[in-house]
Amino acid sequence: MLRLHNLRPRPGSRHRVKRLGCGESSGHGKTSGKGTKGQKARSGGSIRLGFEGGQMPLIRRLPKRGFNNAAFHKCYAIVNVSDLNAFEAGTVVNEQLLRESNLVRGHFAGIKILGEGELKHGLQVQADRISTSAREKIEKAGGTVTLRERRTSEQNKTDVTSSGAEPDVAAATAKPRAKTKTKSRKNKSE
Helix, strand or coil, X not given: CCCHHHCCCCCCCCCCCCCCCCCHHHCCCCCCCCCCCCHHHCCCCCCCCCCCCCCCCHHHHCCCCCCCHHHHCCCEEEEEXXXXXXXXXXCEECHHXXXXXXXXXXXXXXXXXXXXXXXXXXXXXXXXXXXXXXXXXXXXXXXXXXXXXXXXXXXXHHHHHHCCCCCCHHHXXXXXXCCCCCCCCCCCCC
C-alpha cells in the first residue's frame, strides 16, 4: 500500500545532476560543456529566441499581408453531456451553476454543450451553442434545451437610439470635403 514513508519517484524520472568544473576526469572538465570561447561560453551569454546575430530576422523578412481574424475569434467554454450527470433531475443548468460547480472557469464568449457521454436524467439546459448529438441526448433523457439570445448589430443600434442619444443626421448626410492641392512656388532669384 502506498504511504508517505514509501513514496518514491517513478524510475527514470530523476537524473543525476551534471556537475561542472570538477576536473578533466569528470567528463565535463575544462570548458564545462560550453565549447571554446565566444558569446555562448560566457556567463550570462545567452541569445534570445529568434536572434540571428544582427541580421534581419526571419519574422521581419517575411511579408505580412491580409486580415487575420484571430483577434475577433470567440472562445466558448466546452461542457460535455456526461459532465451534466453531476446535477439532480430537473435542475436548471446555466452558466452560474456551471461556474459554482467548477465545470467552467475563466473568460469566454459563451457555453457550448457537446455530446460526449450519456445523460441519465432530464435537465433544463441553458447554453449559447449546442451540438446536434447533445441536443438529441438531452431531449431523449426527458430534458429541454434553451439557447440564449445572441445580440445582433440591429439590436445594438436600437439600444443606442432608445437610450436618448439621437444620431447626428446632418453629419451623416454631409458630403466629405474635397482636398485641395496647394502648389508651392519657389521664389526665383534673378
